[in-house]
Amino acid sequence: MARKKSNKVRIEFRKKHQSQARDADLTSDYASDREDIDTVASQRVSGKGEQTRHRTVKGNLIADEGSDALGQIDLDVNAQRTLSGLVLKVHGVESIVQVADGRIFRCAVRRVLKNMATDQRHVLVAGDQVMLQPEGEAQGWIVRIEPRRSTLSRTSKQRRHVMVANVDQLLIVTSAAQPSIKPNLIDRVLATAEQNHLDACICINKCDLIDASALQPLIGTYAQMGYRVVMVSAFKGWGIERLRSITRNRSSVVVGQSGVGKSSILNALDTGLKQRVQAVSLENQKGKHTTTTAEVFPLSYGGSMVDTPGVRQFQLWDIVPSEMSGLFRDIRPFASNCRYPNCSHIHENLCAVKDAVADGRLDARRYDSYCQMVESPGDAVREDFDEL
Numbered sequence: 001m002a003r004k005k006s007n008k009v010r011i012e013f014r015k016k017h018q019s020q021a022r023d024a025d026l027t028s029d030y031a032s033d034r035e036d037i038d039t040v041a042s043q044r045v046s047g048k049g050e051q052t053r054h055r056t057v058k059g060n061l062i063a064d065e066g067s068d069a070l071g072q073i074d075l076d077v078n079a080q081r082t083l084s085g086l087v088l089k090v091h092g093v094e095s096i097v098q099v100a101d102g103r104i105f106r107c108a109v110r111r112v113l114k115n116m117a118t119d120q121r122h123v124l125v126a127g128d129q130v131m132l133q134p135e136g137e138a139q140g141w142i143v144r145i146e147p148r149r150s151t152l153s154r155t156s157k158q159r160r161h162v163m164v165a166n167v168d169q170l171l172i173v174t175s176a177a178q179p180s181i182k183p184n185l186i187d188r189v190l191a192t193a194e195q196n197h198l199d200a201c202i203c204i205n206k207c208d209l210i211d212a213s214a215l216q217p218l219i220g221t222y223a224q225m226g227y228r229v230v231m232v233s234a235f236k237g238w239g240i241e242r243l244r245s246i247t248r249n250r251s252s253v254v255v256g257q258s259g260v261g262k263s264s265i266l267n268a269l270d271t272g273l274k275q276r277v278q279a280v281s282l283e284n285q286k287g288k289h290t291t292t293t294a295e296v297f298p299l300s301y302g303g304s305m306v307d308t309p310g311v312r313q314f315q316l317w318d319i320v321p322s323e324m325s326g327l328f329r330d331i332r333p334f335a336s337n338c339r340y341p342n343c344s345h346i347h348e349n350l351c352a353v354k355d356a357v358a359d360g361r362l363d364a365r366r367y368d369s370y371c372q373m374v375e376s377p378g379d380a381v382r383e384d385f386d387e388l
């Protein structure tokens with residue numbers, strides 16, 4: 001099925017090309033370049049409503065007003081090699097893409113791709129892996145978007161908004177003191193990680209200010225659930241090497257309140273990163289665009305840190321209470337033993353979760369967090385997370 005469709009698209013390309021340049025030489029080079037576009041076509045088309053979507057795609061391709069648009073794609077693909085790159089940021093129609101050798105290109109997305117992905121508000125988001133055709137030194141066309149291995153998204157009124165693609169983990173930065181640690185905030189981010197099927201790592205900074213044994217019970221609770229916890233002091237360099245190995249070659253979304261030491265940690269991990277992040281934040285403050293789109297900052301040792309203004313308030317969007325217990329790794333097993341299928345685990349009398357709290361098998365503080373989040377899932381925590 002899919003194969004047949006992709007052939008159809010190919011035929012349309014070919015026809016167009018031939019009418020433009022009758023004696024065009026269809027070299028093997030030409031054919032293999034075109035594969036990229038074909039592959040994307042079949043991937044995007046296969047998502048939903050195959051029949052109608054395909055017709056729409058074809059319709060758009062044919063009706064594309066500059067009508068040489070298709071011939072153009074072929075010619076361009078022919079003229080220069082494509083490069084693979086990482087989308088660092090998307091700004092309206094323009095996206096900033098970094099290629100393997102470090103060069104930055106300002107790119108627009110080929111109309112063909114846009115037409116094929118009308119089900120998403122943004123065709124492209126930060127973190128996407130793409131193929132681009134350079135157009136001069138620093139500009140280009142995105143001709144292919146690779147399939148995403150993961151996303152961080154929020155749903156609002158039943159619509160899913162992808163904020164960043166290809167994320168591996170959430171890095172929750174907190175501080176042991178000044179400001180003091182806020183376990184409920186950690187719980188909220190962990191639930192978001194679960195909701196998005198992402199790993200999470202809890203990083204406790206400013207450990208030079210406290211007696212570390214005071215935090216052991218809290219750390220134990222999280223470690224038991226399988227979350228990694230790293231004790232850090234950006235000042236003393238404690239935990240930095242471990243954090244480097246946790247973030248190496250992975251894409252980490254960093255979240256944390258103002259003043260916990262996110263910038264200091266970035267600087268300790270990778271010199272120069274703090275400057276790059278601050279330059280961006282200054283640019284944003286100038287107010288040209290109060291940005292809500294994510295930005296990816298590559299790490300010199302491999303991997304990237306991602307700043308996501310869109311999740312700074314860390315609300316849990318559109319979570320129904322019955323789903324909340326599934327986002328708590330420690331509550332989940334007790335919840336599935338509950339006698340009521342729709343138990344809130346709050347008001348019911350004979351509840352397996354409440355039993356577990358009562359006899360100490362479930363951490364009472366985690367259960368409190370759960371109750372708060374069920375009762376006000378959309379209520380952002382008082383102190384918002386801020387930028388890197």
Ligand SMILES: Nc1nc2c(ncn2[C@@H]2O[C@H](COP(=O)(O)OP(=O)(O)O)[C@@H](O)[C@H]2O)c(=O)[nH]1
Nearest residue numbers: 206233234235257258259260261262263264388
């Ligand atoms: N004692 C101590 N202070 C720190 C440490 N890391 C950062 N700070 C201080 O905490 C404050 C906030 O740090 P900053 O990196 O700007 O936090 P951000 O708002 O999360 O980016 C600054 O005054 C830092 O000097 C640390 O490991 N130990």
Ligand SMILES: [Mg+2]
Nearest residue numbers: 262263387388
């Ligand atoms: Mg900062």
Ligand SMILES: [Zn+2]
Nearest residue numbers: 338343345351
């Ligand atoms: Zn229950």
